[in-house]
Amino acid sequence: MGIEEDKKLIIETLKAKTTKTKFYLRDFNKIFPEKKPREVSKLVNEMVTDGILEYWSSGSTTMIGLKGAGVQHEAEDSKE
Amino acid sequence: MTKRKTPMLDELENGKWPSFVSDIKQEAKAREKTNVDLQIPKEVCDDLLDLLELSFTDREGHWKHGGVAGVFGYGGGVIGRYCDQPEQFPAAKDFHTLRVNQPSSYFYKTEYLRKLCELWERRGSGLTNMHGSTGDIILLGTTTPQLEEIFWELTHNLKQDLGGSGSVLRSPNCCIGKARCEFACYDTQQACRAITMEYQDELHRPAFPYKFKIKFDGCPNGCVASIARADMSVIGTWRDDIRIDQEAVQAYVGGEFKPDAGAFAGRDWGPFDIEKEVTDLCPTHCMTWNGKKLGINNRECNRCMHCINTMPRALRIGKDTGASILFGAKAPILEGAQLSTLTIPFMKMEEPFDELKALIEKVWDWWSEEGRNRERLGELMQRMGFPKFLEVCEVKPDPRMIKEPRSNPYIFWKEADVPGGWEREIKEFRKRHQK
Numbered sequence: 224m225g226i227e228e229d230k231k232l233i234i235e236t237l238k239a240k241t242t243k244t245k246f247y248l249r250d251f252n253k254i255f256p257e258k259k260p261r262e263v264s265k266l267v268n269e270m271v272t273d274g275i276l277e278y279w280s281s282g283s284t285t286m287i288g289l290k291g292a293g294v295q296h297e298a299e300d301s302k303e
Numbered sequence: 304m305t306k307r308k309t310p311m312l313d314e315l316e317n318g319k320w321p322s323f324v325s326d327i328k329q330e331a332k333a334r335e336k337t338n339v340d341l342q343i344p345k346e347v348c349d350d351l352l353d354l355l356e357l358s359f360t361d362r363e364g365h366w367k368h369g370g371v372a373g374v375f376g377y378g379g380g381v382i383g384r385y386c387d388q389p390e391q392f393p394a395a396k397d398f399h400t401l402r403v404n405q406p407s408s409y410f411y412k413t414e415y416l417r418k419l420c421e422l423w424e425r426r427g428s429g430l431t432n433m434h435g436s437t438g439d440i441i442l443l444g445t446t447t448p449q450l451e452e453i454f455w456e457l458t459h460n461l462k463q464d465l466g467g468s469g470s471v472l473r474s475p476n477c478c479i480g481k482a483r484c485e486f487a488c489y490d491t492q493q494a495c496r497a498i499t500m501e502y503q504d505e506l507h508r509p510a511f512p513y514k515f516k517i518k519f520d521g522c523p524n525g526c527v528a529s530i531a532r533a534d535m536s537v538i539g540t541w542r543d544d545i546r547i548d549q550e551a552v553q554a555y556v557g558g559e560f561k562p563d564a565g566a567f568a569g570r571d572w573g574p575f576d577i578e579k580e581v582t583d584l585c586p587t588h589c590m591t592w593n594g595k596k597l598g599i600n601n602r603e604c605n606r607c608m609h610c611i612n613t614m615p616r617a618l619r620i621g622k623d624t625g626a627s628i629l630f631g632a633k634a635p636i637l638e639g640a641q642l643s644t645l646t647i648p649f650m651k652m653e654e655p656f657d658e659l660k661a662l663i664e665k666v667w668d669w670w671s672e673e674g675r676n677r678e679r680l681g682e683l684m685q686r687m688g689f690p691k692f693l694e695v696c697e698v699k700p701d702p703r704m705i706k707e708p709r710s711n712p713y714i715f716w717k718e719a720d721v722p723g724g725w726e727r728e729i730k731e732f733r734k735r736h737q738k
Binding site: 247248249259260261264268271272277278279280281282283284285287 | 368369370371373376378379381382383400468469470471508509510511512513514668671672674675676677
């Protein structure tokens with residue numbers, strides 16, 4: 224599978240989840256069981272740089288979601 | 304001046320210790336009459352105090368949990384803080400924290416500190432935390448539009464990078480090392496810098512199940528307490544013998560030199576008693592004193608450092624120095640705090656630190672693959688077992704890794720480790736062992 228297809232698969236998988244908007248990196252590893260975690264994290268980081276995904280941080284833990292998704296983020300944005 | 308009264312916060316100023324409330328009030332007052340071209344609201348410290356007072360009154364916090372604040376290309380270094388009462392406290396509605404990677408051992412020029420303070424006064428709240436427990440310079444409170452501006456100024460004008468936050472390698476930290484300390488068994492600053500530079504990607508872009516901390520102590524005195532605070536503790540040690548200057552020992556005994564380099568001199572402890580204060584306190588009883596000569600059975604020394612600390616002019620660390628490497632401290636969720644476990648008894652610590660880097664990468668690959676969400680390395684080691692961890696590190700079990708090797712030498716053997724495996728010639732066995 225090529226990189227573009229991998230990215231598409233990530234977007235589709237995240238969109239299909241209706242109950243969650245933020246995911247641990249480990250959830251992305253599960254999408255690609257044959258890939259090494261290091262490769263998956265590089266792919267995720269590339270998608271963050273592209274503006275498709277975004278990091279969410281509590282300070283101690285980092286989670287990843289589709290850019291703009293999630294109630295809290297929208298609430299924060301609307302106050303800007 | 305705060306807009307409202309803050310009686311509960313004021314109470315915190317009454318104790319005999321310095322109060323963070325007084326500090327914030329001081330900054331609030333300074334911001335009132337400053338000539339600095341402030342880029343975030345002047346009243347930020349006032350609103351912060353009022354917000355805190357409200358939290359005390361309501362008995363609940365008014366910060367939202369986490370956020371998406373950050374600078375382009377980095378996943379760590381900025382911790383989003385948003386207030387859930389933005390109308391009441393508009394000046395503190397977003398109050399993000401920045402972690403700035405500290406220079407090794409916290410060496411600063413006053414010129415640098417002035418520039419840093421000037422930047423934070425102008426583009427932030429003026430409130431800092433020097434230093435956070437990871438070691439970083441913590442800049443407390445700024446708005447979202449200021450983040451990129453601050454990052455640009457930090458990197459271009461101050462030549463200073465952000466540190467780690469979230470699920471990343473946190474800013475590596477080290478003791479003062481060879482810069483000022485004769486006990487340092489390796490150059491902690493050199494090691495800290497080398498690892499920081501090598502793992503920039505891991506520091507800035509979250510790729511781990513949870514946080515990972517590396518701390519470098521130059522000797523077993525552990526001035527950065529790496530054994531308690533780091534997932535990977537690198538602690539200086541030596542392989543040969545403690546160097547003894549018998550004449551200097553006599554000088555301590557005769558009262559010519561002050562023990563502990565003159566520390567604890569606030570009261571009269573009486574004449575120095577080498578037996579009571581040094582040899583009898585040796586935890587492994589490996590020291591002897593016959594009234595003329597001090598002897599050390601170095602094979603039994605467990606590097607407690609007490610004798611060297613007490614008589615630094617007479618006793619010195621060995622010459623063949625390096626570090627012990629321990630893993631897995633601090634796992635507060637599962638079992639409470641734990642110290643790290645000795646894994647590599649001795650490693651030479653010399654540039655380019657290839658052996659150290661190879662070890663780090665083996666551990667990270669395993670942890671990334673096997674670690675659960677929010678599981679620290681120490682918890683994974685407990686869950687999977689220490690023999691598995693040794694397998695990952697490609698090292699063999701060693702009595703030095705076991706707390707009480709003589710009373711608890713519990714090792715599960717694998718078939719591959721036993722000559723001939725589990726299969727054996729039963730007739731041959733029965734010749735030597737009856738049924």
